[in-house]
Amino acid sequence: MANPKKKHTPMRRDMRRAQNSRLELGSLTRCSNCGAARMPHRVCPACGHYGGELILPPKTKKDKKEGQS
Ligand SMILES: [Zn+2]
Numbered sequence: 001m002a003n004p005k006k007k008h009t010p011m012r013r014d015m016r017r018a019q020n021s022r023l024e025l026g027s028l029t030r031c032s033n034c035g036a037a038r039m040p041h042r043v044c045p046a047c048g049h050y051g052g053e054l055i056l057p058p059k060t061k062k063d064k065k066e067g068q069s
Helices: 010-021 061-068
Strands: none
Touching: none
């Protein structure tokens, strides 16, 4: 039977387990309008631009309050 020859150190064990819990961020691109990091093929969350056009106006705190009431 195949058996491990040496016991792995706690660090080695923890590093192995940490690989399963890490977050995959995927690829990010820069917004052509404001330069913020955004996901490809998505409207920029910072300025609401996509393909050089304003798609979604950026949200402000004032807009949020008006929407709730
Ligand atoms: Zn932007």
